[in-house]
Structures are given as C-alpha cells and as structure tokens.
Amino acid sequence: MNKVSEKYEYLCRNMNILLNIQSGMEDQGEMIKAGIIGATGYAGQELVRLLLQHREAEIVWYGSRSYVDKAFSSVFGNVFEIVEDVCRSDDLQELAGEADVIFTATPQGYLAGVLTKEILEQCRVIDLSADYRIKDVAVYEQWYKIHHESPALIEKAVYGLCEINREKIRGARLIANPGCYPTCSTLAIYPLAKAGVIDMDTLIIDAKSGTSGAGRGAKTANLYCEVNENIKAYGVASHRHTPEIEEQLSYACGRPVTLNFTPHLIPMNRGILITAYAKCSAGVTAEQLRRLYQEAYGEEYFVRVLEPDVCPETKWVEGSNFVDVNVIYDERTGRAIMMGAMDNITKGAAGQAVQNMNLMFGLDEREGLRLVPMVP
C-alpha cells in the first residue's frame, strides 16, 4: 500500500536504460513502436497523451479515417509542436508491418472484421472496442446486434483487467481492453464477490459517467447545450456493458450473475462513479468488508482503498490511472454500498491499455502512468 521511493525506482530503471546504451544497443531500436487506429477519438487521443509521456514507447502511426493526411495537431491542438505527424489510414495490415503493438480505438465490429491470425503473429493488438471481451459470441451478438466476423479469435483474447488477469496478460498477443463501466464496476465489487459475502442475486449497479464516454461523434444528444445542466439515465436494463460486467463477476464468485446496471450521463468531461448495492451474508461486519478490500488491493498501485467513510470523487482521480474504491455497510438494511471512482478515458480506456502494454512487454506496469491526478 505504501507507494513511496518512486524516484529511486526511476533511477534504477534509468540505470538499466543507460547500461543498455553503454553496451552499444541502439536506443531507438529499443523503443516499442506503437500504432493507433482511431487516434482522433477521445480514447485515441488519450493514448497519444500517455504514450508521449512514456519513456519506452513511441507512436509510429496515428490512424484516423476521418482526418487522413491532416496534421494530428490540427485536430488536437494540445500537442501542437509536440506531435508533427499527419493522420494515416486504418489499414491494419500495413500497420502491422510497422508496429510492435497496435491499439484499436474503433467502433464495435471493426476489428472483428479485419483481424487475422497472421496479424497477431506479426504484432500484438490491444483492442479498446468490445469485440473480444465476451467469451460467448452469442451473448455478444445479442447485446451488440452485430454479427461477429472472427469468433475463432475470441478464445485467443485475454480480458485486460490488469489487477485480475495480470499473469495471463503478460503472455497475450490479443488483449480485449475492458470497457469503462466494467473496469470500475468489477474492481469496486470484486473483493466482496470473490469472498462470497454478498448475495449476487441482489446486486445493483448505479453508474454515472462524464460525457467523453459518449465519444466524439457529432450527435445532437451530445451537444453542449443538451448535456449541460442536465442528468438522465440511459440504456436502462439494456446497456451493452451489462453482460461484460456479469461475465467478469461470475468468474469472481464462481457462478452465473444477473444484475441491474443503470448508467447516467453527467455534465462533466471525464470521470465514472459507481455506486453498487448488495445484501450481505448474515453476520458480516463493516470491518470485515473493509479488510477484504485491503487484502484484495493492498499490493495494487492503481487501486486505492480510501479511508473509512470517505466517498470516492471522480475529481481525485482525474487524468490518472487510479481507481478509488470504498465500501460502507448499512446496518439498518444489511446492505453493502460499494463505490468506485475512475477516469473513464484513462483507467477506463487508454490508461489501462498502456498498463496492458507494459505488462505484455515486461516493463514496470506503471511506466508512463505515474501521473498525479489533476485538481481542480
């Protein structure tokens, strides 16, 4: 739980790099070559922000079908004079020849339609879409109303929730990077689901997300004046992240889970907050619940178990890869109220993707992700 002496570790890391350089290795050759397809969406450009601050990766391909041949920095002025590349196509085949790892931040169904075994042999793929997250292709097709074009690859994919699947991720060629809601929901509920102290049939997840989660597409419903000074639920009893959460939690508790998941659109750019409710087993105590979180996450850098009674706030994790979690036990009702806060485009998308890349390439999991959350 203690996270000090970062600087010493940095130095050790640097020393290794230096020794490599001194021993004649080409530095440039050592950098991980990363390609991004969908670089001009919100998750894509966050990948850019994070990889630019990563010391062992470089971006070799800014793919964006809508902006081909336009300077990336003319779309995202924040990297003016930092990124000088122009946007390129979404040609996965060509990109596979140039990159060590490909990030796909693309619409549902796109990757499933173009990915092949051959590409996976050439380079690693981290998919930020939902195409390979759900093991049962029938469930995927039912919830997403899309025909899956490469079901045979699903079994090759590892669900990239790092804190849960760390070891499998290290060896993977294809990562199904988790959805934003599933990441925060699963991590907030996991310790109690795993320990069997809550009745999974009573589980309800009420989620709230900033508007970047709705993507950068030009839709009337996402205009400033439609979102600002407003709040609403959407996708009630039908949101496509539901089966993904159910699948992950079923692994935790060892049996199928059916739950309610209700997302809400919040007038803010970034951030997801999860409030989950479940009935506790008889005899459970607040201390016991708390201990389960500490045991689950004591060694985890990116999951912070807050002090008793402190409620997570999205502001405290903004721009970082942290997930803040906590649990409150309500004696009156016998329910646990589980809470989690996270930046939906960092840990909920691009940050976790980089964390996966770090694991896959044998780097310190935190490289490029030790960003202090920004306040206010």
Place this chain on the structure above:
Amino acid sequence: MNKVSEKYEYLCRNMNILLNIQSGMEDQGEMIKAGIIGATGYAGQELVRLLLQHREAEIVWYGSRSYVDKAFSSVFGNVFEIVEDVCRSDDLQELAGEADVIFTATPQGYLAGVLTKEILEQCRVIDLSADYRIKDVAVYEQWYKIHHESPALIEKAVYGLCEINREKIRGARLIANPGCYPTCSTLAIYPLAKAGVIDMDTLIIDAKSGTSGAGRGAKTANLYCEVNENIKAYGVASHRHTPEIEEQLSYACGRPVTLNFTPHLIPMNRGILITAYAKCSAGVTAEQLRRLYQEAYGEEYFVRVLEPDVCPETKWVEGSNFVDVNVIYDERTGRAIMMGAMDNITKGAAGQAVQNMNLMFGLDEREGLRLVPMVP
C-alpha cells in the same frame, strides 16, 4: 392527462376577479399577503420569483437575517427594478401580524424554536425546513441531532405533498413542506408501493442532485472548483431525508419501510434525478406497472408519466413545478426501475410551497406555477 384550454380557464379566473372589482371589492385587499423568512437562500429567492408571477399573492416581508436593511435586489440582481423592498429581520411574531401566510426557508430547528399556537391562529405557516415533517419526534431528533423545541405542534402539521395529501392540506394551518429528495422519491415510487406490487424490503433509491440543494452557505466544499468536473456520493446510509422517505412510503404500503437512500452531488445548478430499484411480485408485467402510474397520476397536472422507455431528464422540468416519472421493468432480474426528475428548488421546495398555499387559500392549485420548463 390532457392539459389544454389553459387560456380559457385564465379568462374565467380573470372574470371572477373582474366581477369582484366591479362589485366594489378592494382589489388590493384580496391579495394574499405573504411573508418569507430566509428570502436570500436559494429556496427563498425562488419563492420570490414564483410569487412575483402569482396573480393573487404579494410579498410583504423579505426576511433575511444576513442582509437586514439591504435592498433585496442588491443581493439578487435578477429582480432589480422589480423588487424595491429591503430585507427585514426574522421576527416571526411581528411578521405574523402583517401576513396571511408565512414561508420559512430556514435552518433546521429554527422554526420549532419560535413557532407557537398563537402565531398559527394569526396566520398560516408553510415550513420549508424539516422541523414538522416527521411525526415521531424521536426519529427526528435521532437523524437531525437536534432537540425539537415544540413537539406538540408536530401533530398539527400536514405533510405538504400535494398529490398525496391534497384534502388535508386545504384545511391546514401549518404545512411541513416536503424535502426535495422525498418529494421526487415518493412520487416516483408511490404507485407501485401503494399497489403492493414491489417488495419494499428490496427498495433502493439512488439519487442525484444539482448543487443548489446544498444551499447558499459559503462552504469550501460547494465552491465552483470543488463541484465542477466532479461527482461523489455523500451521506451514504446516513442522509437525513431517509426517514422522511421511509415514513411517506410506509403510509403508501401500509407497513414500516426500511430502505437505502444514496444521494450524489452533480455539477449543475438545478435538478434532482431519482433512480429506484425494487423486486416485483411474481407475474407482474411492464404494462401493468405502467398502468399503475397512469392511474395514479392521470389527473395530476404536475406529474407527467412519460412515454414508454423515455427516461426523465432534469432539463425537461427546469424552472417548473413538474415531476416527470417513468418505470421500466427488467425481465432479466424481475426488478422495476423507477425514475423521477424534478427541479429541486421549484417542485422540490418553493414551487410545492406555493402549490400548498394555493390549496390552503382555495385557489387553482396551478396559479403562478404554469411555467413552461426552460430549455436549454
């Protein structure tokens, strides 16, 4: 449910006024004299906005301890050149001699400390604080951590949820104007609680409120930079509106109710959204649930049962006295998801107070409240 021909009704109403004038009655004498204590809080100034647009009431006392002798319009510039009065004290006794009705938008415990039977004989009182909302004084004292100084008056108070207690309100001298969360929660859940089709032991209310609900006090936690781009739960398992909601719903279903209520602070000025969950009785259908809402609210002007699958949005009720409700039945889990949206300082405070005044004085319940919600 049909709400047309408003204009004709206006004319009839006007005709009555006119005939009164023609028959020699003093017009000015007919106006209801209203006094406000706590006029410079958010609920108080909303009372001012609404009463200024009310054709049969006038404000005779702008009480505000913090701004005594200052022009009210120097505090709230929106009424510059509309209100020329200066703020006066919170002397209830003196005010009772000048007003037909007193609105108290004051801190918890204030009114209980100064209200007397004599005052209630002189004039009517509509209390926007919680002092007389809970019938069991022990429950009040436990949740509010305040000693109640006039418990004998509690039984005289009518809980001013107009759609439920309309007839009692007409005859009341003291109204306990409902809390914002309890208004929206109770109205969103009432039809199913009343009909006995949900298991009240499974009821969970996840609530979201704009920041005006936190009041106008100068607290660091409510500064712009602390609230903006942020969301958090607060008062988890301990919020003081919990027993108020439980009491009202227990009247609906005929037995004690214990539930979870979790409020969240949202970066917007106005609006409350309620998302409530409960297990349905076996055999319940979506159509049946919907019909219960239509039966409960078909005749209600201020409660709008939305079209199937339409989720309430706070923007659609902003600045108005409407409560938009809807229910979705999730077949997978057998739960009803009940939703309600409302403006927390209109129907959730000042609007409902005016609605109560209208009932108490025999006016059209909608007088001064037929405001079209403002978009965007």
Place this chain on the structure above:
Amino acid sequence: MNKVSEKYEYLCRNMNILLNIQSGMEDQGEMIKAGIIGATGYAGQELVRLLLQHREAEIVWYGSRSYVDKAFSSVFGNVFEIVEDVCRSDDLQELAGEADVIFTATPQGYLAGVLTKEILEQCRVIDLSADYRIKDVAVYEQWYKIHHESPALIEKAVYGLCEINREKIRGARLIANPGCYPTCSTLAIYPLAKAGVIDMDTLIIDAKSGTSGAGRGAKTANLYCEVNENIKAYGVASHRHTPEIEEQLSYACGRPVTLNFTPHLIPMNRGILITAYAKCSAGVTAEQLRRLYQEAYGEEYFVRVLEPDVCPETKWVEGSNFVDVNVIYDERTGRAIMMGAMDNITKGAAGQAVQNMNLMFGLDEREGLRLVPMVP
C-alpha cells in the same frame, strides 16, 4: 424606471378581454395565430416557450423540416403534455394561409429565397435570420457569402430593435429581428454613440456568448466535451454580426462606423455579455455618462441601467427579455467601458421577436415577456 403596479395593468388588460367576450366576440377568433418555421432550433423552441405563456397568441404551426410528422414534444420533452402538435414542413406559402404572423428561425438565405410580396400581404413575417437586417445588399453578400434572392424586399423590412425603432415596427409587415450580438452591443453603446461623447473610431467590442448561440446543429466543435472547460475567440475580424452592429451604430451617431468586434464561446447554455471600449471626448465625467444611459432607457421596461459600479451578469437576466447595461469611466485612460448582459435566445432572439409581434399587433409590448429571470 419604476416598474411597479404590474398587477393593476394586468387587470385592466383582462377587463378589456372580458368586455370583448361579454360583447359577443369570439375569444378564439381574437387570438393571434402564429406559425414558426424552424421550431426545433434553440431560438424556435424558445418562441414556443414564450408563446405558450402569451395570453393573446397561439401557435398553429410547428415547422421543422428535420422532424416532420414527429410530435414536437418528443423532440423537446419540456412541453410534454403541454404541446400535442406534430411538426410540419417549412412550406411558407401554405403557412401564410393559416397564420397571422410567421416567425422564421431558419438558416441564412432561406427566407430570402422563398419570401414574396404576396405572402407579406397575407400575413406578417418576423425573420430571426439575417436576411433582411442589412440595408446594403452588397454588404450582406460580402459578409455572408450568399447571393440574396429577394433584395427588393429589404427596403420593406424594419429592423426590429424595439427600443430604437418602436414606431416603425408598429406599422411593419416584415421585421428583420436583430442578431443576438447586435442587440446587446447596440443597446449597450447607443446612448454614448447618440450623444456624441465617444470617439467612434476607437470603438472595440469584446463579446462573450453561451453555446446556444452556436445553434443545435450536430457539429463536433459544439459537443459538450469540446466546449466545457474551454474558452476561445472565433470569427476574429470576420464575424458576420460586425456590419450589422456598424450599421445600427452609424444611425445613432450619424456617420459611418468601423469597429472591432470579437466574439468568444463560453461554457454555458445561455447568455451574452458585451464589454465595449471607446475613448471619451475631453471633459466628459462619469456622472454625465451615467445620465445619458438613464435618459435613454428611463422609460424602457426591458433595459435596466444598473447601479453605479455594478457589473452586469448574464445570470441576472437568464430566461428573461431584460438587457442590463452599465458604463464605467476610467479616468486613467479616458475611456468609457460599456457593458451589457442579455439572454441570447430571449431578448437576443425569440423574446425580441415576441416583443416585435406585440408592437405590430397593438398589444402591450411586455405581454408574455414579464418573466422574472431565473436564479440560480
């Protein structure tokens, strides 16, 4: 400047209506029939909100090319159960046969392409676009990059800035409803321009607008996440409202005016703030400047000259037809700083359009517009 005794005037007005009714006149026949083309834009739907609260007009046509045959309230949920009409086409010819007045809240160039003398003989037209605002068609075509298809009608149009052109408006068949920036800019600067106490060659207008001014079109630049937590200038030295402001101020001061106008996009829904700067003539005093505003607007209901040193805030006029203005004289630089705040879709568009309608039909100018600004 005194605006009391509103209620008495209401009664007088009502008495007239009543006498008309008593004398056998059809009430329904007396209502002004209003048609709206472009009813589902932000200005169009604000017209709906205002006309619904207007006692002498009714909407007979909700024109919206994008939503033909859809219920208007399915687009704008705020009027659910209030408006039961479906959207109709933009057929001006057909509409002219049904309406007494047509409001066009349409893209630039649309009305100029379809309006005819014959239509204007059938009914009055209030155009919220810029097509007839600028008298010199060459200037219009240069700034708007559009060929004007009915230049002969320009001279028939009256520029509908009510406080300046009141008498001409009463007799007009075609109103060029002013732009939002020009309304606020002209009214904020007019008294000093008219009095000849500022050097018009030094005039600079720095303007800030809420995002509803950018319209309801689905553009990436107007998405919530692009506007929120951001501010930028746009249209610098090239914004199309520049010649409109210059033309109006040239009428005020009696000679051609060339000025700088710089608009900025602000993360809020509604509101325009103008900060204008000009060098004063020698010998000018702060008191003299103030007096000029009071003389110009003392009798105006909708223009409020604030107390000395009070800076206008858009919040104080939100949802209303008020324009708050003030001037500060900086002795150090000899400049007047002129300020104005207004709701861009009320007084800046729909509110002023209704004010124009009231004048054209001989009604009290304030009918339907006596809305108290909403706080917070």
Place this chain on the structure above:
Amino acid sequence: MNKVSEKYEYLCRNMNILLNIQSGMEDQGEMIKAGIIGATGYAGQELVRLLLQHREAEIVWYGSRSYVDKAFSSVFGNVFEIVEDVCRSDDLQELAGEADVIFTATPQGYLAGVLTKEILEQCRVIDLSADYRIKDVAVYEQWYKIHHESPALIEKAVYGLCEINREKIRGARLIANPGCYPTCSTLAIYPLAKAGVIDMDTLIIDAKSGTSGAGRGAKTANLYCEVNENIKAYGVASHRHTPEIEEQLSYACGRPVTLNFTPHLIPMNRGILITAYAKCSAGVTAEQLRRLYQEAYGEEYFVRVLEPDVCPETKWVEGSNFVDVNVIYDERTGRAIMMGAMDNITKGAAGQAVQNMNLMFGLDEREGLRLVPMVP
C-alpha cells in the same frame, strides 16, 4: 520551434544523474528540498502536483495554517497514498532551516511582513503573491491598499517571467513570481510592444479567467451556483494586476504605459484567455506581425505561436506550462488583435514557479514541466 527528440535529452539527463550516483554521490542529498507555504490553496496544491513529478526536487514542508497537523491527502484526495505528510505551520524562519527553496502561495502582504535578508541568505524564495512584483512601492500600496513592510527587499527581487528575464532569474535569491493575468498578457503583447509597431496608448486587454483564479476561500460569490451558467466582468478599471502589466510592458517599449485591463469570471476551473487590441503603425502587415512573434518565441519551449488564423483555446494548454499566442491583423481598423491562452494555475502560478526554480538551480528549465496538456 521544433521540440522533438525529448527522449534523447531525457536520457542524457539521466546519464548525468547516474554518473553522479556511480561516482559515490548521495542521491538523496542531491534532491532540492522544497517547502511550500500555502500548500492547500489552488496554486499551492498545484505546486505539490508538479513537484511530485519533478525528478530533482522533493517537498519537505507542506505549510497550511488552516490544516496544521491534518494529513495533506485528507484535504486533497488526489494525492492519497502518494503524499503521506501532514500539514505544518507557516513558520518561515523554521522552514528556512530545512529547505533549499521556499514557495510562498500566501495572501498579499504576508511575505512582506516576515521575509528578512537573513532568510534570503539561508535559502531561495519564490513568492507567488504580489508583494515583490512592483518596483515602485507607492504604486503597490496604492493599488493593493496595503502597507508594504519590507520595501528594502523589493530591489532584490527578480520578476520571474522566465521568457523575458531568464538570465537575471538564474542568479536570484528572491523571485517575484508573476501574476496569472500579467504572465499571459505580457507574453501575448510583448513582441509587438518591443518592436514598437503598436501604439501603446491604444492598448486594451480584455481577459477571461477560470474560477480557480479566485482562490479557495469560502466566499458566496465563488459558490458553484453563483459562477455556473454565468459570466461577468469584475474589477473594471481597478484590478490590481493592471500596474503589474503596465510595468512589464513599459520595460518592453521603453516608456510608461497606461492601458485598460478588464478581467471576466468564466464558469470553468482552469484557464486564462487574453484578447488584446492596439492600433498598428502605418504600413504594418499581417506577415510582419507574425514574424515578430516567431522571432520572439521561436526558441521558447513553453510559448507556442499558433498557425495563422488559429485562435488559442484554454483547453489546449490545460494542466501544462504552455502559453499559446497568436495575432490577427484587422485591415479594416488597422488594429492588431493579440491573443494568449494559458493555464492560470500552471504557467500562471505553480508551473512558472517551478520553471523559476529550475533556472535558479541550474536545471533544465523544462524539468517536471513537460506535461502534455489534457484533453478533453
């Protein structure tokens, strides 16, 4: 202007550190010990964020009078599990014995009351307040309405606008860290003022700031509901940053400057936008103006001269130390419109303070500040 090959430089830098370590130097001993007084204000906590990501400095003192003995991370949850220190007093004397550099983010007048020559001999001081910014103490006292208690130290202070005073800063013991508005204003106008191509007597600065600029004090005017959906000017013709800007620009153009400066409060957390206007000398061209900016800032890492006609946006610099500037020449009026965007608490306060520290300690000026701005 080209800013590539960052990573190579990082490695060189790391190599030096490594060689130092290899040669037996204590690493920990090499770290700059930094103390912060006022660590729980918005600028103070931003210093914490930046210094935590700085590889050659460590924070040894989190001073905060209001939170003494409380865990810093209990006030700013973003650094939970990152900072384990508790807040300490504002005892400058004691702190001077522990730190190499002291940052004071304190109210006006505080530092002037406690700073001594002796403290300055012990350690360096970077003052984020205004106490030592203005050379003429009479001007300071007139605008700030404060008696300056250590005027003798003013001459020792170097005005820490790094891009202008870089060399002087390197040798300074006391830095007057510039105000937020003055930093952005001066950098946006400097090239034209220096080149003598604008008439300084016509200079007008219209500024817009996010609300963090108003500080973290619990004032009603800065509550969420007062700021949100609102915009206003404040301090018109009287804001205390005026003389600071005038002084700096007078150095640039070589003679006294008197100008108008008007700040506005914007509903966003971070960001300052400057729009400045001045009459150009006859014969000036747009290309010439542009070239002056490029010459002035071509070598500057933190000042980015945008592409022609691109207007700066605060979002593009959020969380970073960049200042984006541009100029547009309006041929119609002969004026230059100069624009600048900056994060008010990074480059406008804490970022520039760290940049100053880097210069004073002989480090790469960009150390700890190469943060990519965060979007959205």
